[in-house]
Amino acid sequence: MKILKFGGKSLANGKAIGTVVDIIDDNIKRGEKIAVVLSARGNTTNELEEILEKASKNEDYKEQFAAFKRYQLEDFKGINFDKEYETLDKLFEGVSLLGDYSKRIKDQVLSHGEVISAKLLTQLLQEKNIKAHFTDSRTLIKTDGEFGNAQPLDKLSKENVIKHFERYNGATVNVITGFIASNTKDETTTLGRNGSNYTASLLANYLEAEELQNFTHVDGIYTANPDLVPEAKKIEKLSFKEANELAYFGTNILHAKTIIPLIEKNIPLRILNTFNQNDNGTLITSETSEKGIKSLSVLEDVALINLEGRGLLGKVGVDARIFRALAHKNISVSIISQGSSERGIGFIVQADKANEAKSILELEFEADFYQQDVSTIAIENEVSVISIIGQDLSTFHKPYNALIKNQVIPLLFNNTVSGKSVSLVVRKIQLHKALNVIHGEIFEISKKINIAIFGHGLVGGTLIDQILQTAEEIEKRKKIKLNIFAVANSRKVLLHKNGIDLNWKAELEKEGNVYMVNDVIKFANKCHLENLIAIDNTASKEFTRNYLGLVENGFDLVSSNKIANTLSFDFYKELRTTLENNQKHYLYETNVGAGLPLIDTIKLLHLSGENITRIKGVFSGSLSYLFNTFSSEGRLFSEVLHEAINKGFTEPDPREDLCGNDVGRKLLILARELDLSNEFEDINIDNLIPENLREGEVVSFLERIRELDLVYQKVKETQEPDHVLRYIGDLWGDLSQEKGNLDVKLVSVPRSSALGQVKGSDSIFEIYTESYGDQPIVIQGAGAGAAVTARGVFGDILRLAEKGNH
Ligand SMILES: NC(=O)C1=CN([C@@H]2O[C@H](COP(=O)(O)OP(=O)(O)OC[C@H]3O[C@@H](n4cnc5c(N)ncnc54)[C@H](OP(=O)(O)O)[C@@H]3O)[C@@H](O)[C@H]2O)C=CC1
Numbered sequence: 001m002k003i004l005k006f007g008g009k010s011l012a013n014g015k016a017i018g019t020v021v022d023i024i025d026d027n028i029k030r031g032e033k034i035a036v037v038l039s040a041r042g043n044t045t046n047e048l049e050e051i052l053e054k055a056s057k058n059e060d061y062k063e064q065f066a067a068f069k070r071y072q073l074e075d076f077k078g079i080n081f082d083k084e085y086e087t088l089d090k091l092f093e094g095v096s097l098l099g100d101y102s103k104r105i106k107d108q109v110l111s112h113g114e115v116i117s118a119k120l121l122t123q124l125l126q127e128k129n130i131k132a133h134f135t136d137s138r139t140l141i142k143t144d145g146e147f148g149n150a151q152p153l154d155k156l157s158k159e160n161v162i163k164h165f166e167r168y169n170g171a172t173v174n175v176i177t178g179f180i181a182s183n184t185k186d187e188t189t190t191l192g193r194n195g196s197n198y199t200a201s202l203l204a205n206y207l208e209a210e211e212l213q214n215f216t217h218v219d220g221i222y223t224a225n226p227d228l229v230p231e232a233k234k235i236e237k238l239s240f241k242e243a244n245e246l247a248y249f250g251t252n253i254l255h256a257k258t259i260i261p262l263i264e265k266n267i268p269l270r271i272l273n274t275f276n277q278n279d280n281g282t283l284i285t286s287e288t289s290e291k292g293i294k295s296l297s298v299l300e301d302v303a304l305i306n307l308e309g310r311g312l313l314g315k316v317g318v319d320a321r322i323f324r325a326l327a328h329k330n331i332s333v334s335i336i337s338q339g340s341s342e343r344g345i346g347f348i349v350q351a352d353k354a355n356e357a358k359s360i361l362e363l364e365f366e367a368d369f370y371q372q373d374v375s376t377i378a379i380e381n382e383v384s385v386i387s388i389i390g391q392d393l394s395t396f397h398k399p400y401n402a403l404i405k406n407q408v409i410p411l412l413f414n415n416t417v418s419g420k421s422v423s424l425v426v427r428k429i430q431l432h433k434a435l436n437v438i439h440g441e442i443f444e445i446s447k448k449i450n451i452a453i454f455g456h457g458l459v460g461g462t463l464i465d466q467i468l469q470t471a472e473e474i475e476k477r478k479k480i481k482l483n484i485f486a487v488a489n490s491r492k493v494l495l496h497k498n499g500i501d502l503n504w505k506a507e508l509e510k511e512g513n514v515y516m517v518n519d520v521i522k523f524a525n526k527c528h529l530e531n532l533i534a535i536d537n538t539a540s541k542e543f544t545r546n547y548l549g550l551v552e553n554g555f556d557l558v559s560s561n562k563i564a565n566t567l568s569f570d571f572y573k574e575l576r577t578t579l580e581n582n583q584k585h586y587l588y589e590t591n592v593g594a595g596l597p598l599i600d601t602i603k604l605l606h607l608s609g610e611n612i613t614r615i616k617g618v619f620s621g622s623l624s625y626l627f628n629t630f631s632s633e634g635r636l637f638s639e640v641l642h643e644a645i646n647k648g649f650t651e652p653d654p655r656e657d658l659c660g661n662d663v664g665r666k667l668l669i670l671a672r673e674l675d676l677s678n679e680f681e682d683i684n685i686d687n688l689i690p691e692n693l694r695e696g697e698v699v700s701f702l703e704r705i706r707e708l709d710l711v712y713q714k715v716k717e718t719q720e721p722d723h724v725l726r727y728i729g730d731l732w733g734d735l736s737q738e739k740g741n742l743d744v745k746l747v748s749v750p751r752s753s754a755l756g757q758v759k760g761s762d763s764i765f766e767i768y769t770e771s772y773g774d775q776p777i778v779i780q781g782a783g784a785g786a787a788v789t790a791r792g793v794f795g796d797i798l799r800l801a802e803k804g805n806h
């Protein structure tokens, strides 16, 4: 025999209840022996409770009662609940007259929900020629008589059930009311929270059923609530022990007491979805999987009480007094944590009991307050408890670090010693984000990285294309889901919680909004987005003013923009301190040498104690192209410059390259990597732009660039034979001092030298160190271009995503 239990949502009007009839019909056609246990339909129990409450307050309840009656028969003709309605009428009238009701009356009222539900389904089955028999569980399950939360008298109930099923021996489908029972005086009692599930598992136990199937409106038990964690996955199988932990921590399909009768007889429990019969649901058995399961469950509607005082140190019996005082008023403590200094004790109670608990403790510790042993008893409302089931402390650092990186600082945490679970108390406002962060960290599913891209010109636009083209592959290979939730230029932003698509450019133009960077931060917070990265692909100084705010609001930074690293040394340090304080990272590999792995190499050499004595080379891709081509071909300087601009090698304003600022910035960035505290003003720069062309708009400069031809033709011609022009950066001097020497200049070198042989838009960096002596480490390759730069930025994003720092 199988027990099929259907919850309220499965029995609601419309398609639902018809589906239940079909499920039962299918089982019978397959020759299954079944018994059916039902909850009240839809929202019936809550409705009855509300009507009762209104009646007790002498409010007009009749309208709601009429609506209740209409709902029950809305879709069904030819069935009559006059008897039930009459009883309910009398009960409500009595309560209204008395202005109060007892738990006994409440049980009588609520019992009608299950009775109506079971009677209706019995009739619907009979109309389908199924032999169905309405079974009022009050005639079977006998209890100790505690109204509202009765305990079954097992021996008596079991005898009743077995006798009943001997009479209705399997050819008949017993349709049994869940939740309700009766005491030995035949008065109605109810089985408390999750009562219908309890009835079903009691029946399964008494009848030694082969399986209990619990039909709900979800596919089974998930790794987390899918409404809060879109990436949550269904758990196919779990053990009773694991289910028990989940039940305790608020997974509302299960309740500890409903599992015990099943464990006793080793009866499997299957959680199924009435509305998705193709799914096998979650099977709960006594077998424990080797790997163990992990799941997140949440307790809401709780409050944190914090009791503190210097005088608590070493005092005996403080905890006992807290528990005793609260227990006296029936207030349960669910999670408690105490510092080893014993100066502070934090614990969780139900939210609606928090004020009462505080008053009780204030009374209990009145004398301690007076003696200044206790200083604070405070309530922190708006908190939630997240429990990571299946988590032990050996790997707890992973979700914990991820939370901290995402600026979720738990208020309190504790673990169970034998069972594997860790619970954290977090602010309610951070619950959503916290769940997603932990979930992404503990499951082998994709970790979502939420990216805001500022600047979508040559580099930014190419980066977006690269991400969109490869995101799927990266998710498959690396389990990293890249979600671009914001794209912005200097005027507008396009925000999409679930990520932009290939149509982003048109959408930004059409639907983008004027914005401040703060709007992007607010959007990320509102949508509870985790693992945030802001990418600066602008060339704007103004934009770098947003860096500190972004970091303080939980963003890591990646920039191709070099400005932030070359502002004052004070800002440089402030940014690093802010990053450290917020445990955030800033990567900028493309700042020097575009896609070449230069900064990382220098960082590593410096970190490992290698003494770098000089860095010299062609730092600019555009100027490399310009002088390589101009030196070897008989073409005009202006013509080659135009080509470099068109190939996307130059800065948005090409004068930034020609005036030497861009190379100067790169040199300064490398110097600062070596802990030198140089300022931009310390750099000696050969400006390649004649003074009369330095001011004004870019357009007017470009209109006049032919004026450069004569100047550089002369420079070219006055070189020694077999020499070529190169624009170089040179960091030299005693680099163990506070500051180094930084030179940016145009030089003429033999064509056969290392610098002289550089081709195309290649950059070359010679890194001289103490160990390597006169033989420098050389890094050479494309030093500019949108594709290589975007690829470098992409690399930084993946490095952040993979660092475990998300
Ligand atoms: N090209 C290369 O080889 C390399 C470039 N880089 C760096 O890459 C960066 C981008 O260069 P590139 O793509 O050529 O530049 P583009 O001029 O092509 O694009 C710049 C983008 O930034 C946007 N922008 C400008 N100011 C702001 C602001 N205040 N807020 C938000 N968005 C803004 C622009 O929007 P709008 O159109 O509205 O102005 C535009 O979308 C530069 O810092 C450059 O130094 C680094 C290494 C190599």
Ligand SMILES: N[C@@H](CC=O)C(=O)O
Residues within 6 Å of the ligand: 590, 591, 592, 593, 594, 619, 620, 621, 622, 623, 649, 650, 651, 657, 662, 783, 784, 785
């Ligand atoms: N304009 C720059 C681009 C890379 O930083 C260059 O030419 O090197």
